[in-house]
Amino acid sequence: MEDSDKILDELTTTEYKYGFVSDIEQDILAKGLNEDVVRFISAKKNEPEWLLEWRLKAYRHWLTMVEPTWENVHYPKIDYQSYHYYASPKVKPQLASMDEVDPEIRKTFDKLGISLVEQMRLAGVAVDAVLDSVSVVTTFKDKLRELGIIFCSMSEAVKEHPELVKKYMGSVVPSTDNYFAALNTAVFSDGSFVYVPKGVRCPMELSTYFRINAANTGQFERTLIVADEGSYVSYLEGCTAPMRDENQLHAAVVELVAHDNSEIKYSTVQNWYPGDKDGKGGIFNFVTKRGICSGVNSKISWTQVETGSAITWKYPSVILKGDNSIGEFYSVAVTNNMQQADTGTKMIHIGKNTKSRIVSKGISAGSSQNSYRGLVRINKKATNAQNFSQCDSLLMTDHCGAHTFPYIEVNNTSAKVEHEATTSKIGEDILFYCNQRGIGNEEAVNLIVNGYCKEVFNQLPMEFAVEAQKLLAISLEGSVG
Amino acid sequence: MLEIRNLKASVEGKEILKGINLKVNAGEIHAIMGPNGSGKSTLASVLAGKQDYTVTDGEILFEGKNLLDMKIEERAHEGIFLAFQYPVEIPGVSTVNFLKTAVNETRKAKGLAPIEAKDFLATMREKMKLVEMDSKLTSRALNEGFSGGEKKRNEVFQMAMLEPKLAILDETDSGLDIDALRIVAHGVNTLRNKNNAFIVITHYQRLLDYIVPDFVHVLSDGKIVKSGTKDLAFELEEKGYDWVKEETINS
Numbered sequence A: 001m002e003d004s005d006k007i008l009d010e011l012t013t014t015e016y017k018y019g020f021v022s023d024i025e026q027d028i029l030a031k032g033l034n035e036d037v038v039r040f041i042s043a044k045k046n047e048p049e050w051l052l053e054w055r056l057k058a059y060r061h062w063l064t065m066v067e068p069t070w071e072n073v074h075y076p077k078i079d080y081q082s083y084h085y086y087a088s089p090k091v092k093p094q095l096a097s098m099d100e101v102d103p104e105i106r107k108t109f110d111k112l113g114i115s116l117v118e119q120m121r122l123a124g125v126a127v128d129a130v131l132d133s134v135s136v137v138t139t140f141k142d143k144l145r146e147l148g149i150i151f152c153s154m155s156e157a158v159k160e161h162p163e164l165v166k167k168y169m170g171s172v173v174p175s176t177d178n179y180f181a182a183l184n185t186a187v188f189s190d191g192s193f194v195y196v197p198k199g200v201r202c203p204m205e206l207s208t209y210f211r212i213n214a215a216n217t218g219q220f221e222r223t224l225i226v227a228d229e230g231s232y233v234s235y236l237e238g239c240t241a242p243m244r245d246e247n248q249l250h251a252a253v254v255e256l257v258a259h260d261n262s263e264i265k266y267s268t269v270q271n272w273y274p275g276d277k278d279g280k281g282g283i284f285n286f287v288t289k290r291g292i293c294s295g296v297n298s299k300i301s302w303t304q305v306e307t308g309s310a311i312t313w314k315y316p317s318v319i320l321k322g323d324n325s326i327g328e329f330y331s332v333a334v335t336n337n338m339q340q341a342d343t344g345t346k347m348i349h350i351g352k353n354t355k356s357r358i359v360s361k362g363i364s365a366g367s368s369q370n371s372y373r374g375l376v377r378i379n380k381k382a383t384n385a386q387n388f389s390q391c392d393s394l395l396m397t398d399h400c401g402a403h404t405f406p407y408i409e410v411n412n413t414s415a416k417v418e419h420e421a422t423t424s425k426i427g428e429d430i431l432f433y434c435n436q437r438g439i440g441n442e443e444a445v446n447l448i449v450n451g452y453c454k455e456v457f458n459q460l461p462m463e464f465a466v467e468a469q470k471l472l473a474i475s476l477e478g479s480v481g
Numbered sequence B: 001m002l003e004i005r006n007l008k009a010s011v012e013g014k015e016i017l018k019g020i021n022l023k024v025n026a027g028e029i030h031a032i033m034g035p036n037g038s039g040k041s042t043l044a045s046v047l048a049g050k051q052d053y054t055v056t057d058g059e060i061l062f063e064g065k066n067l068l069d070m071k072i073e074e075r076a077h078e079g080i081f082l083a084f085q086y087p088v089e090i091p092g093v094s095t096v097n098f099l100k101t102a103v104n105e106t107r108k109a110k111g112l113a114p115i116e117a118k119d120f121l122a123t124m125r126e127k128m129k130l131v132e133m134d135s136k137l138t139s140r141a142l143n144e145g146f147s148g149g150e151k152k153r154n155e156v157f158q159m160a161m162l163e164p165k166l167a168i169l170d171e172t173d174s175g176l177d178i179d180a181l182r183i184v185a186h187g188v189n190t191l192r193n194k195n196n197a198f199i200v201i202t203h204y205q206r207l208l209d210y211i212v213p214d215f216v217h218v219l220s221d222g223k224i225v226k227s228g229t230k231d232l233a234f235e236l237e238e239k240g241y242d243w244v245k246e247e248t249i250n251s
């Protein structure tokens, strides 16, 4: 098939992965952070006064805070004055065709099986000529609008739906919550906003792929998802393609609010640049993700596949406030070479009959360090709360590290809390056995890792799960033998 | 099919195999017996290509090709199968999935497309019946929590699925109850044909009642000290290994 045919074919047969954006203005603010910078960002976005005040309050508070050091990661001290805090959206050089794209990147795209259209978008090839992306996005948006679902950028939401933003933003992660959340609040660039009205089941996976200007929301992303009573939404963040970014520091905030009888599923694939084999470069990823099951019978489920970043600091959590609410955390965290990850979750049981489930699969290769850190807290009034945690570590080499830090606080005797943990190693004997059956090392590792992560992959939307599997294979390529 | 010439192998500087000579033709079954620690499993591992062992001398030809030049998985693709004395457990990977990968990797090496799901399932069903393998076992993680006997049976099941040219069974009979032993032997006898061969490592003459070998070899201290027919196994059972050892010293 000709390339152009192929593109058309993909356009008509696949449901999403469109949305090429080229409308980009270029603003770069000088390095450094101070109140004027915060004011500048707010002014650039024509924000209302209350939002500026909120940012400033966060900034002033941030100044009084110290960077956390309790996590099990090590990195040189960050000089916060050495960054640009308004440098987005950035213009990627426009390339005339796929031939101009770095062959290494193309190879990865091919291995991931990313569609040609998507490859072009990611690599920054001009596809406007062959692709009427606008109409696709418009159709999509029309459909959502019909149902009353709001899905737009945070900046747009501030303008179009200020009452919703004002009501919910910061309600789950307060501006002063932690060092990185405070920083994000002060300088957040953009992000996504989702509101699903009462009784509406969002008929499609909401993916940032769909959203115009989503690709470069920058290093201080802010996302807010609100599911009103009896609604359902599944949201996909990130993408499996290698994401290179010159911005070393990323500090995102994600807030989820689930009202009575509603459900939010939030899936992430994180594949930011991990740095080279010797640990040079790579993204520092300090994320605050938290959801609140504020209503009865509500449910929040986090699923993450983390393979990128030099440093990952991330604990998607659920506050189980409503009676009978359910919180879930499914995670695969892969570290290779010199990567360090400290990730896990917090399940805070407040309501009665609340349930939480934690399934964490850490995979360490190379000289990397992989830590699971999780808190399960059962408050005094949370009668009949239940938690089940499964934290597994898989080691690929002798010189990598896997650590587990489970914290359990039970203040109600009716609680049922179970914690299971295993550590296994893909040892020589297992590889020999696989090899003897005709399965080479790479394939053996894939087989074992996919088996090991199955429970988490099962939580992902089908198409995403397939990509995530391939992504793992690539991340672990050459890690044994 | 297989020709081992003056094979010497050592591990951590210690010589274990001290000059093995063995010729196996298609259609034959060879039994290898010998005292604990004499090097039987080591020979099997060296044939399969385990890296812990250094081959210091000699050569192994498999269908005219130099086996020692091949990677472990390449040897498997050529049709060498080892039923392990101590099968490993692979958490999270079902036997079905494992075998499908094994079959497809071998097909890939031969330039064939992956097997059709329905063909694979049909073969599975047939071979499971052959070794009376419970489908509850094949859907569980490979060997995880299997009993000793179940693991051994799973090895024979895998052998049946992969249809190797040369299968080496390392003490597949130990740990099997009488019924399982009969089933395993039935499996081997059914798979046996004029194009394949078996090397059966065992301590017990009993197995050889079911799987009748063409040759019996006695391995002692890294060497084949005696070869004979099935009768040799009876003699061993009666007289013990000291008898062969003495005989070698005297000769």
Ligand SMILES: Nc1ncnc2c1ncn2[C@@H]1O[C@H](COP(=O)(O)OP(=O)(O)OP(=O)(O)O)[C@@H](O)[C@H]1O
Pocket (backbone or CB within 6 Å): B011, B012, B016, B034, B035, B036, B037, B038, B039, B040, B041, B042, B043, B052, B085
């Ligand atoms: N990896 C190893 N490191 C050190 N010594 C080894 C290793 N593998 C085998 N050996 C030694 O080599 C010798 C032969 O072992 P092998 O397992 O081949 O014996 P075997 O004939 O199969 O015995 P058994 O009948 O008990 O199964 C033994 O002394 C054993 O301790």
Ligand SMILES: [Mg+2]
Pocket (backbone or CB within 6 Å): B040, B041, B042, B085, B170, B171
């Ligand atoms: Mg042995």
